[in-house]
Amino acid sequence: MAKNDKTSQDELKSSIWGGRFSSGPSQLMQDINASISYDKRLYRQDIAGSKAHASMLAAVKIISNDDCHAIHSGLDQIASEIEAGDFVFSEALEDIHMNIESRLAELIGEPARRLHTARSRNDQVATDFKLWVRDLLDSIDHALADMQGALLDKAEAHADLLMPGFTHLQTAQPVTFGFHLMAYVEMLGRDRGRFADARRRLNESPLGAAALAGTSFPTDRHMTATALGFDRPAANAMDAVSDRDFALEFLASAAICSVHLSRFAEELVIWSSDRFGFIALSDAFTTGSSIMPQKRNPDAAELVRAKPGRIIGALTGLLIVLKGLPLAYGKDMQEDKEGVFDAADALGIALAATTGMIHDMTPQPDAMLAALTTGFPTATDLADYMVRELGMPFREAHHASGAIVAEAAAKGLDLEEMSLDALQAIEPRIKPDIIGLLSVASAAAARTSFGGTAPDEVRARIADARQRFAIQ
Numbered sequence: 001m002a003k004n005d006k007t008s009q010d011e012l013k014s015s016i017w018g019g020r021f022s023s024g025p026s027q028l029m030q031d032i033n034a035s036i037s038y039d040k041r042l043y044r045q046d047i048a049g050s051k052a053h054a055s056m057l058a059a060v061k062i063i064s065n066d067d068c069h070a071i072h073s074g075l076d077q078i079a080s081e082i083e084a085g086d087f088v089f090s091e092a093l094e095d096i097h098m099n100i101e102s103r104l105a106e107l108i109g110e111p112a113r114r115l116h117t118a119r120s121r122n123d124q125v126a127t128d129f130k131l132w133v134r135d136l137l138d139s140i141d142h143a144l145a146d147m148q149g150a151l152l153d154k155a156e157a158h159a160d161l162l163m164p165g166f167t168h169l170q171t172a173q174p175v176t177f178g179f180h181l182m183a184y185v186e187m188l189g190r191d192r193g194r195f196a197d198a199r200r201r202l203n204e205s206p207l208g209a210a211a212l213a214g215t216s217f218p219t220d221r222h223m224t225a226t227a228l229g230f231d232r233p234a235a236n237a238m239d240a241v242s243d244r245d246f247a248l249e250f251l252a253s254a255a256i257c258s259v260h261l262s263r264f265a266e267e268l269v270i271w272s273s274d275r276f277g278f279i280a281l282s283d284a285f286t287t288g289s290s291i292m293p294q295k296r297n298p299d300a301a302e303l304v305r306a307k308p309g310r311i312i313g314a315l316t317g318l319l320i321v322l323k324g325l326p327l328a329y330g331k332d333m334q335e336d337k338e339g340v341f342d343a344a345d346a347l348g349i350a351l352a353a354t355t356g357m358i359h360d361m362t363p364q365p366d367a368m369l370a371a372l373t374t375g376f377p378t379a380t381d382l383a384d385y386m387v388r389e390l391g392m393p394f395r396e397a398h399h400a401s402g403a404i405v406a407e408a409a410a411k412g413l414d415l416e417e418m419s420l421d422a423l424q425a426i427e428p429r430i431k432p433d434i435i436g437l438l439s440v441a442s443a444a445a446a447r448t449s450f451g452g453t454a455p456d457e458v459r460a461r462i463a464d465a466r467q468r469f470a471i472q
Contacts, residue, residue, distance in 0.1 A: 034091040034092075034094050034095070035096075035337070036091055036093065037091070040096050042337075043078075043079070043100065045127070045128040045131035045132045045135070046100055047076075047078065047079050049124060049224075049228065051072055051075055052207070052223075052227040052228050053224060054067075054072060054115055055223075055224075055227065056219060057114070057115075059220065060218050062219075063117065066111075070108040071108065074104045074108040075100070075104065081103075095121075095125075097128075117217065118208065118210065118215040119207065119210055120209075120212075122212065123207055123208060123209040123237075123240060126240060127207040129336070129337065130202055133246050133340070134202060134229075137196075137198060137199045137250065138199070140195055140347065140348075141196065143348070143351040143352065143355070144188050144191055144195075144257075144351065145469065145471055148188050148192075148469055148471050150355050150359050151185045151188075152462055152465060154361075155177075155179075155181040155182050155185070155458065155462055156178065156459065158363055159178035159459050161176055161363055161365055162177075162365075162440055162441060163176065163177050164368070164372050165377075169270075171371070171374060171375025171376070173377050174372055174377045174440040174443050174453075175444060175453040176444060176453055176458055177363055177368065178458045178462070184264055186465075188260065189468070189469055191256065191257040194252075195253050201245070202246035202249070203231045204225075204230055204235075205221065205228060206240035207221065207224045208221035208224060209221075209238075211241070211329070212237060212241055213237055221233035238327050241328050241329050242327045242329065244322055244333065247336055247340050248318060248319065250340065251311065254311050254344075254347045255308065258308040258350060259308050261351070262304060262308050264354060265304040265305040269298050269301050278367055279361045281296075281361055281362075282360050285299075285301070285357050285360050286300070300353045303353070304350045307347070307350045310342060310343065310346045311346055311347060314342055314343040315343070318336060318340070321333070369440075376405050376409075376415055378415050378439070379415065380401075381437065381446065382401040382404060382415060382438060383398050384397075385437055386400060386427065390429045390430070390431075400427045403426050404427070415438045416439050
């Protein structure tokens with residue numbers, strides 16, 4: 001039998017819209033109404049939802065077991081056709097739901113027309129979309145865990161590698177490369193928490209809510225909820241078909257996550273620049289110039305840095321679509337998917353590219369150490385010494401340390417190059433035990449407070465993170 005032929009399409013439209021309509025829509029109406037170009041990616045979820053619905057209808061004796069078996073067999077064949085690339089999608093049939101239902105009618109005839117009993121496209125699309133977003137959240141969690149693993153491995157390998165820590169992009173204090181990378185492990189951990197929270201909240205089934213008010217058929221919504229892996233059916237039918245919080249929460253969490261990725265990408269751009277040279281990226285994640293043969297551009301990082309624009313835009317767009325909608329369903333809500341799909345694609349490629357760059361990047365220890373010879377990164381350690389060993393109030397010690405920094409700058413020396421006499425000329429109470437404490441290695445090793453940059457503390461936090469985030 002021919003697939004999705006015009007006669008069967010017209011018949012299906014007539015059966016769906018009913019006798020209220022005597023003619024079909026204009027081409028322009030079909031163009032603005034059709035969503036099959038993007039919502040066809042919901043086909044797995046649509047088939048799963050329809051199979052669960054058919055099984056429930058048979059269990060409560062609304063349809064026969066034979067009809068249920070025919071529906072399941074037909075849906076399985078449709079899934080195979082779509083996955084093989086043999087399915088013909090029709091814009092005239094508007095969306096994935098009608099495309100599948102039309103093909104099912106071609107394959108099994110009358111039983112297909114019983115499938116839509118006790119449901120509406122309103123609860124059908126909400127169910128499909130929730131299932132798709134739930135699958136997406138699971139895949140994002142795996143991707144974030146992979147990225148955390150890459151960061152943990154790199155941090156562990158470089159827990160002792162000294163580099164400048166910055167504030168205002170000015171040299172602040174010495175840290176280790178491993179310590180710096182661990183900051184992103186924690187950021188990604190919060191991202192995973194937000195996505196997990198969103199998943200828990202979305203896991204209520206809209207299926208069986210019908211158009212907005214439920215159904216008079218003796219359905220079992222708990223059965224379909226369980227079959228589809230939901231925790232429970234949504235408690236209010238009107239809310240069930242109106243709710244797009246799950247899409248908003250995904251987009252909000254994705255926006256925050258993409259900003260984290262962008263901040264890391266910006267550091268990769270800075271670190272790999274000629275002026276810093278803290279890391280090197282291979283040919284796998286850089287490109288050249290069409291005119292300047294010497295260039296190695298960190299294009300992968302720059303593109304990751306740009307992705308929040310798309311994702312934040314999708315969040316803003318959906319918020320604006322929903323902000324004035326009365327309950328329950330309006331066709332405006334068809335605009336809920338493209339932005340989510342685009343954001344999902346953007347976040348997915350950004351996660352993959354960033355994880356790839358983490359594996360790929362090679363730290364450059366000489367450049368990192370050279371950067372620690374400017375900016376007086378141990379000035380705070382000098383002030384801390386005065387507080388700890390001389391009993392000075394911190395503000396007094398801060399002032400004295402600043403005066404010593406000014407003297408060192410005037411002489412073109414690092415703090416650890418200043419003689420004891422020169423230090424005592426500004427603060428006479430300084431003792432000989434200061435010698436050796438102002439090296440960058442000593443300064444980093446001294447920061448043993450929980451979460452500090454001391455190498456042993458970094459290793460301890462790496463071990464803790466592997467356990468907290470279940471990453472080996």
